Amino acid sequence: MPYRIALPTMPRTRPAPMPSPSGALPSRTEEGTAASSVKYTAKYLRVLDAAARQFSGKGYHVATTKDIAESLGVEQGSLYYYIRSKEAALEQICLVAMKGYVDFSAGILRSRKPTTEKIEELVFRHLQTLDVRPDFFRVFLAHRQELSTEPRHALGRQIREYEANVEGILRQGVRRGELRADCDCRIAALGLMGMCNAVVGWHAKRGSQPVRDIAAELSRMVVGGLRA
Secondary structure (H helix, E strand, O other): OOOOOOOOOOOOOOOOOOOOOOOOOOOHHHHHHHHHHHHHHHHHHHHHHHHHHHHHHHOOOOOOHHHHHHHHOOOHHHHHHOOOOHHHHHHHHHHHHHHHHHHHHHHHHHOOOOHHHHHHHHHHHHHHHHHHOHHHHHHHHHHHHHOOHHHHHHHHHHHHHHHHHHHHHHHHHHHOOOEOOOOOHHHHHHHHHHHHHHHHHHHHHHOOOOHHHHHHHHHHHHHHHHEO
């Protein structure tokens, strides 16, 4: 399953009503509202993609909203319908990207697959961002500490939720007898995440191998060290 991130719907609009029990189709107004929301979300994502590219390429402190607008070929003022400032763009890049990690790890935790397969999927999904949205990954790792207090705390809660899901997957393996009984799941979870995050530092320069191959090799290292 491809990496996905959570995206907002168009602000200040009500969700399109569901069809009535009789099966009546939505009105043209309702259809228009839903279409507008989808269109807004697509443009919003384009803005975040552009902001992430600018922050990753030029550095967060150097890049400006003017740079973001010029890369999109739009007027600077038109960005404010999607992001209030470059600080808001950084906040959304980090929060939106991390929400994707929380969601896929929760799904893996709930699945009934063997723990070794869960670890393989977790490592691949963590690294898949390098194929899909590498600038999101780089900006998150390099600049998340530059967020103001409230969004930084909100992001911290998401990071801890992701850590808890990873640790939970390993604890499942210990309970099932698939992983070593003496495994310190907390340390192993943090080590696994740190190993995956470290890939972003060398992948752009030395990443000639496909991400799937890199993930497979790292998974073998983790599973080999933890297998019962």
